[in-house]
Amino acid sequence: MTREGYVNSALVAALIGVPLWAHVAGEPFTITLATRAVIFALAAVGLNLALGLGGLVSLGHAVFFGIGGYAMGILAYHAQIYSPMFPDTLAIEGTKSMPVIWLVAILCSALAAFVIGLLSLRTTGVYFIMITLAFGQMFYYFTISWSAYGGEDGLSIYIRNSFPGLNTLVPIQFYALCFALLGGALWLSARIARSPFGLMLNASRQVPHRVETVGLNGQRAKLLAFVISGAITGLAGALFADLNRFVSPTMFSWHMSGEIMIFVILGGVARLFGPVAGAVLFVAMEHVLGDLSDYWHIYLGAVLLGIVLFARGGVIGLLAGQAKGHD
Amino acid sequence: MTEPVLDIRGLTKHFGALVVSDEIDLSLRPGEIHAVIGPNGAGKSTLIAQICGTLAPDAGVIRLNGQDVTRLPTRARARMGLARTFQISALAMEDTVLQNAMLGALGAAGNPWRLFSRAISDKALRASAEAALDRVGLLDKAAMRTSDLSHGERRQLEVAVALTLKPAAFVMDEPMAGLGAEGGQRMTALLDQLRHEAPILLVEHDMDAVFALADRISVLVYGRIIASGPPDAIRTDAAVRDAYLGEDA
Amino acid sequence: MSAILIVEQVLNGLQFGVMLFLMAAGLTLIFGVMGLINLAHGSLYMIGAFIAATVAGLTGSFLLAVVAAMAAGAMAGALIEMTVIRRLYHTDHLDQVLATFALILIFSEGTRALFGSFPLYLDTPALLSGPVTLPGGIEYPRYRLALIAAGLAVALGLWLLIAKTRIGIQIRAGENDREMIAALGVDIRTLYTFVFALGAALAGLAGALVGAIQSVQVGMGEPVLILAFVVIVIGGIGSIKGAFVGALIVGLTDTLGGVFLPELFKLFMEPASATQIGASLSSMAIYLLMAAVLIWRPTGLFGVRT
Numbered sequence: 076m077t078r079e080g081y082v083n084s085a086l087v088a089a090l091i092g093v094p095l096w097a098h099v100a101g102e103p104f105t106i107t108l109a110t111r112a113v114i115f116a117l118a119a120v121g122l123n124l125a126l127g128l129g130g131l132v133s134l135g136h137a138v139f140f141g142i143g144g145y146a147m148g149i150l151a152y153h154a155q156i157y158s159p160m161f162p163d164t165l166a167i168e169g170t171k172s173m174p175v176i177w178l179v180a181i182l183c184s185a186l187a188a189f190v191i192g193l194l195s196l197r198t199t200g201v202y203f204i205m206i207t208l209a210f211g212q213m214f215y216y217f218t219i220s221w222s223a224y225g226g227e228d229g230l231s232i233y234i235r236n237s238f239p240g241l242n243t244l245v246p247i248q249f250y251a252l253c254f255a256l257l258g259g260a261l262w263l264s265a266r267i268a269r270s271p272f273g274l275m276l277n278a279s280r281q282v283p284h285r286v287e288t289v290g291l292n293g294q295r296a297k298l299l300a301f302v303i304s305g306a307i308t309g310l311a312g313a314l315f316a317d318l319n320r321f322v323s324p325t326m327f328s329w330h331m332s333g334e335i336m337i338f339v340i341l342g343g344v345a346r347l348f349g350p351v352a353g354a355v356l357f358v359a360m361e362h363v364l365g366d367l368s369d370y371w372h373i374y375l376g377a378v379l380l381g382i383v384l385f386a387r388g389g390v391i392g393l394l395a396g397q398a399k400g401h402d
Numbered sequence: 403m404t405e406p407v408l409d410i411r412g413l414t415k416h417f418g419a420l421v422v423s424d425e426i427d428l429s430l431r432p433g434e435i436h437a438v439i440g441p442n443g444a445g446k447s448t449l450i451a452q453i454c455g456t457l458a459p460d461a462g463v464i465r466l467n468g469q470d471v472t473r474l475p476t477r478a479r480a481r482m483g484l485a486r487t488f489q490i491s492a493l494a495m496e497d498t499v500l501q502n503a504m505l506g507a508l509g510a511a512g513n514p515w516r517l518f519s520r521a522i523s524d525k526a527l528r529a530s531a532e533a534a535l536d537r538v539g540l541l542d543k544a545a546m547r548t549s550d551l552s553h554g555e556r557r558q559l560e561v562a563v564a565l566t567l568k569p570a571a572f573v574m575d576e577p578m579a580g581l582g583a584e585g586g587q588r589m590t591a592l593l594d595q596l597r598h599e600a601p602i603l604l605v606e607h608d609m610d611a612v613f614a615l616a617d618r619i620s621v622l623v624y625g626r627i628i629a630s631g632p633p634d635a636i637r638t639d640a641a642v643r644d645a646y647l648g649e650d651a
Numbered sequence: 652m653s654a655i656l657i658v659e660q661v662l663n664g665l666q667f668g669v670m671l672f673l674m675a676a677g678l679t680l681i682f683g684v685m686g687l688i689n690l691a692h693g694s695l696y697m698i699g700a701f702i703a704a705t706v707a708g709l710t711g712s713f714l715l716a717v718v719a720a721m722a723a724g725a726m727a728g729a730l731i732e733m734t735v736i737r738r739l740y741h742t743d744h745l746d747q748v749l750a751t752f753a754l755i756l757i758f759s760e761g762t763r764a765l766f767g768s769f770p771l772y773l774d775t776p777a778l779l780s781g782p783v784t785l786p787g788g789i790e791y792p793r794y795r796l797a798l799i800a801a802g803l804a805v806a807l808g809l810w811l812l813i814a815k816t817r818i819g820i821q822i823r824a825g826e827n828d829r830e831m832i833a834a835l836g837v838d839i840r841t842l843y844t845f846v847f848a849l850g851a852a853l854a855g856l857a858g859a860l861v862g863a864i865q866s867v868q869v870g871m872g873e874p875v876l877i878l879a880f881v882v883i884v885i886g887g888i889g890s891i892k893g894a895f896v897g898a899l900i901v902g903l904t905d906t907l908g909g910v911f912l913p914e915l916f917k918l919f920m921e922p923a924s925a926t927q928i929g930a931s932l933s934s935m936a937i938y939l940l941m942a943a944v945l946i947w948r949p950t951g952l953f954g955v956r957t
Contacts, residue, residue, distance in 0.1 A: 132745050194942050197949045201688045201744050201888060205880040206945065212877045213938035220930045271521045275514045278494045278505050285492040288454065289509030289567060290480035296514070329877065333752045340749055370764045376756030383750045384738055 079395035083348040086355065090254065098247040106246040107318070112358040113253045114314045119338035119350030120260045121307030126336070127345030128268060129300040130280030135191065135207030136335045138214050139305040141327035142187050143180035143312025145218065148230040148322035150176050155233060173238040173252070176313055184309020185302050192301035196294055208329055215327040229323025236317055243317075253314050257351070260307050265347055267303070276300050308335065337379060343389030352390050405468065406431050407571045407601050408453070408484075413462035415448060415625075422448045423459065424625040430571055430601045435593065437604045437612045440622035446605045447489075449622065450575050453603070454486045455479045467570055480509060483570030485600070487560040487577055493548050500544040502559055503531035506566030534565040538592060554585035561592065569600045578608040590614055613637070621645070655789050660910050661903065666795045668902025669802025673857035674879035675886070675894040676809060677850025683889030684825045684846050685740055690751040691731065692854055692879070693872025694758035699724045699855030700862035700871060701762060704771040713776035717859045724855020725848040732847040740843070755873075763869045770866035773859070798860055805853065806895055813891065822846060826889060878905070881937055885944045887954025896952060901937050908933035 076084070090113065097105035118140055125131040153160055153169025160167040170176060195206045219227045235243045243249045267273045279286045279293035286293035316322045325331065334357070342353030360378070364371035386393055406429035415423040422445040430436050440446055451457035453464060455476040464472045471479050480486075493502050504521060507530035508514050521527065535541045538558040543551065551559065557577055564572055577593065578586050590611050593602060597615075606612050612619060613633045620630040621642050629639045636642055678692050699720035707716035731754060739747045774780075775794040782790040813819035821837050825846075858872070865871070882901050886893025913929030920928070944952065 126745075132748065134748060194945060197945055201682065202884060202950070204688060204744060204748060205884050206941070208877060209881050209884065209938055209941055212874075213935050216934035217931055220927075220934045222927060266518050269520050269522065270518060271508055271514050271516045271524065271527070273517075274497075274501060274505055274508060274521045277497060278502075281494040281496060282492045284456070285488070285494070285563075286505070286509075287476040288480050288486045288488075288492075289506045289563065290477045290512065291505075291509045291514055292477060299515075329873070336749065337752070340745075344745075370760040372756040372760040373764070376753040376760070379753035379756070380735065380750055383746050383753065384735070 077395070079346070079348075079391060082352075082391055082394045086348055086352055090351075090355070094247060094250050094254075103246045106250050108358055108362055110246070110250045110253055110318055111315075112355045113250065113257050114311050114318060115335070115338055115358065116351040116354035117253070117257045117260055117314065118308045118311035118335050119342075119354050120257065120264055121304045121309075121311060122335050123304075123339050123345070123350045124264055124267065124307065125297075125301050125304035126339055127349070128273060128276050128280065129297045129304075131196075131297060131301060131304075132204050133195075133207045133301070133304075134204050134329065134332050134336065135209075135211035136305070136308050137327050137329060137331035138187060138191065138207075138211045139184040139308040140312035140315065140331055140335065141214055141218070141322075141324075142184045143309035143314075144316035144322040144326040145224070145312075146180040146183050146309070147176050147236070147313040147316040148232060149224060150179060151232045151236055152224065152230050171234070171236045173236045173243070173317070176236060176317075177310055180309045180313035181306045184312070185306040187309075188302045188305025189298070192298045192305075196298055196301070208332065211327060211329050211332050215324050215329070218324040218327055225323070227324060229321060229325075232316070232320045232322075235320060249318070253318075256310065256314070260310075261347060261351070263303075263307075267300075268347070272296065272299070337375075341379070341382060341389055343391040346389070346391050349389055349391050356390060404432055406465075407467060408573075408603060409463075409465040409468075410453065411463045411465075413449070413452060413459050413464065415452060415457070415459050421625045423452065423462075426462070426622075426625075426627055428603075428620060428627065428630075430603050432601055433597055434617040435597050435602045435604055435615045437606055437616035437619045438622055439606065439609070439612055439619060444622045445625040446622055447575070450486070450573060450605060453573055454484065477509075480567065481512065483567065483600075485564035485567040485569035485572050487564050487572070487574045489575040489579055491556040491560055493556060493559060493563070495547075495549040497548055498544065499535065499540055499546050499548055499551065499559060500528075500531055502548055503535050503544075503562050503566055504528065506534070506563040507531045510567045530566050531562075534562040535559075537565055538562045539588075554581050554588075557581060557585070557589060558592070561589075561596070565596075565599075571600050572596065572602040572604075574602055574604050574606075576606055577604070578606055578611050586611060655787075656910075658785075658787070658789050659791060660907055662791055662795065662799070664903035664906035665899065666798050666802075666902070667906055668899040669799055669806070670857050670861050671875070671878055671882050671902055672802060672806060672895050672898035673853045673860075674875055675882040675898050676806075676891055677853045678879055679883045679886070679889055679891060679894045680822070681847055681850045682883070684822055685843055687736065687739060688744055688747050688751070689736070689850075690748060690876065691754035691758065692850070693876030694755050695724045695728055695851045695854035695872070696858035696861075696875055697758065697762060697869065697872040698727050699858030700773070700867040701766060701771065701858075702855070703859035703862050704773040704867045707773050708771075713774075713779075713863075716773065717856065720855045720859030720862075721852045722855075724858070725852035727855075728851020729844055729848040732844050736847060737840070737843070759869050766869075768869065770868040773862040773867055775863045794863065798864075801860060805856070809853075809891065818842075818845070878937070881941050883951070885941055885951055887951030890951070890953040893951055893953030900940070904937050904940055905933075908936040912936070 094106045094109045122136045125133055150169045151171055154171045191210050195203055198206060224230050237243055238252060241248045275286060275291050276296045279296050283293050312326060338353035338357055339350050341356050342349030342351065360375060364374050382389060408430035410426060410428040413423050413426040426449065438446060448457060452459045455474060463470060466479065466482050466484055504527050507527045511527060532541060535544055538561050540555060540558055540562060561577065578589055581589055586608060593615055596602060616633055618631060619633055619636045620627050621636065623645045628645055629636055629642045674692065674696060678689060681687050681689050702723040703716040703720040706719040707713055735750060739750055779794040779797050781793055783793040783796060784790055813822055821842055825842060878901060882897040883894055885900060886897030912933040913926045916925035916929045
């Protein structure tokens with residue numbers, strides 16, 4: 076096994092071992108922290124597909140995170156008030172079923188990613204960054220003005236949604252669901268990275284003109300990567316809303332986009348487990364430094380600056396050397 | 403005489419007042435190497451860009467195997483068998499040599515939208531890529547990172563990627579650029595063989611290679627073809643000597 | 652709806668637009684000359700506002716407050732340019748985004764630690780408070796009119812600086828060809844620091860001027876920053892003229908959309924839902940505008956087309 080393999084294994088072992096220990100020891104707060112880390116990791120795994128493989132520096136992934144969150148919030152809200160959406164016309168009933176909510180979250184965020192990607196991919200470089208950022212802001216202000224679903228105050232959901240055969244109110248069971256979904260997303264990323272599509276995408280990032288001259292449509296490859304990426308981040312948003320039983324426009328804020336990007340960078344871009352390591356580290360810092368100081372973001376900023384200026388491979392790069400994650 | 407594989411008629415392109423392609427007629431017949439030479443700024447790069455579809459001409463027609471491709475995008479021309487090599491290597495440097503060759507094979511196979519199978523396990527892709535690498539003498543370096551290749555090896559890999567496309571015609575942009583004497587000879591020998599696979603439109607500065615390889619030479623000066631013919635005729639052409647070759651030839 | 656309301660709102664839109672221009676000019680200059688995307692530009696705006704509020708509180712002089720805000724912006728800009736930004740010129744945009752995002756975290760939390768979370772207030776100077784009566788009997792706040800004048804004056808000054816002075820020639824050369832300007836014997840490091848500090852001073856100025864009509868608080872720079880991005884995307888990155896035109900378009904669209912879209916919908920809808928839909932749509936109007944410009948011209952109105 077490579078050094079990166081050991082680092083990854085240790086990470087997975089910790090993500091299984093620590094919550095199990097916390098469950099036995101009766102420390103539900105630790106499980107909640109781990110759940111938060113795993114959900115952030117899922118969002119970042121989504122971004123990493125666009126950023127690491129496709130080279131798309133999206134500063135608007137909070138859009139998908141927020142759409143996933145609102146998909147959960149809106150469906151659960153209608154189930155909670157026993158009143159359908161569009162009562163006069165379509166009369167869509169709300170639901171408290173996680174699988175249905177997840178599906179809606181994935182579909183809606185994929186659709187949004189398709190439209191945003193179609194427009195944004197007309198541009199490259201710094202334009203792409205600014206445009207994705209601006210689209211994020213558009214959704215942010217839209218939800219603030221959307222008073223039917225709480226506007227700026229957001230929506231509270233009283234009881235966590237349900238999953239067949241599990242009691243999602245038990246922290247470890249909800250954690251297990253999130254962990255399984257993260258595993259699925261990592262598996263998907265690993266497959267894509269090694270697939271013919273991944274080969275095309277990878278080359279589109281490095282030498283876009285080459286890809287066209289061998290008869291392939293690199294732009295469309297990037298668009299598909301962006302859509303899958305948005306869908307995964309959207310699923311994470313639905314889980315995050317379920318964890319907090321609350322959604323608000325802040326899920327769309329550009330700080331959220333920045334943080335999802337930070338997860339990827341802290342861990343290491345284009346490394347399969349980079350986003351996981353980054354999210355875990357972020358939540359750990361948030362918890363430990365947050366206890367020490369109200370102004371812990373200063374330290375986060377300093378760490379981030381240090382990594383960008385001096386440790387390009389992120390944490391996994393520091394621990395495992397410069398070798399790349401995928402073959 | 404056989405039909406030309408690539409046939410260019412009246413190709414014209416202006417940038418403002420500057421004429422970069424002035425009614426260019428050019429053809430490429432099966433089995434031949436047709437070299438295009440000319441001083442810097444003669445319009446060679448813009449000619450290639452128009453042939454390959456990255457720049458739209460103002461007027462004129464480009465036919466590939468009899469079909470009008472003038473308005474088709476780059477990738478459509480590639481699918482019809484137009485294989486281009488770049489003057490400055492356009493290779494995925496982070497990927498392996500084999501992966502670069504497989505990218506070409508993937509384009510030729512036309513089935514890239516597979517997200518779950520492993521590219522490396524696709525026997526057809528791999529066979530095509532390895533055959534092309536073998537052809538240019540890079541098979542033993544297949545697993546190397548492309549950024550670790552020497553300059554000469556990158557030029558060879560460029561040709562290998564083009565080969566995986568099962569081309570109808572090659573368009574090569576200065577394949578000898580930056581090669582030393584030995585590398586140049588190896589590349590010359592390789593191109594000499596490749597002409598039997600598909601004819602080559604060779605844009606090149608290296609005159610030794612051009613006169614050794616070319617069946618026909620066209621001389622491009624200020625966007626116009628001032629002379630076209632077999633090497634011996636070009637060597638003695640007065641207009642060419644005046645405009646370009648000077649006393650060196 | 653009266654003509655007076657329309658004139659008032661157009662003036663409000665212009666005022667917002669020229670303030671956006673002060674932000675966008677710095678951003679686009681920094682990108683044009685150094686190729687750097689600077690997310691921390693909003694922090695410099697915030698610093699300007701906080702320094703202005705503090706100095707005005709201590710001295711009672713608005714003019715001194717504005718000068719101090721510009722100086723503080725320029726100094727903070729020069730400081731981060733020399734310590735951090737300089738290392739980012741040759742890296743990719745991703746690194747620039749992350750490093751300048753890190754700077755935002757440091758600046759925002761640092762300001763919160765120093766000044767607390769409660770907003771500060773900056774009073775408009777006595778000389779400029781109260782309304783002024785415009786031709787046609789329209790009353791309009793004197794201060795906002797002064798902002799428009801100040802913004803236009805800065806735009807003119809910036810144009811003169813870039814078109815007519817030696818340093819302007821160097822800046823334009825830097826946009827076109829970095830090697831050439833080094834060959835001309837210009838000290839490129841000093842030039843870069845100057846350009847960054849200039850952009851930062853403009854951001855500080857904008858913060859101070861706007862600080863008098865809204866509360867001064869942590870995070871105030873970010874909405875403006877993102878609008879300034881929209882401005883330069885619409886105008887074309889690197890183009891000062893584009894930033895000016897884009898800023899006015901965005902300022903007017905945002906202001907007029909917020910007022911008139913709900914009114915427009917009231918013509919054929921019941922008032923409650925018209926207000927709702929109008930408000931939602933106007934909050935998205937500038938982004939829809941941006942998307943439309945992009946479809947039409949992917950590099951903005953005055954951007955270099957490739």
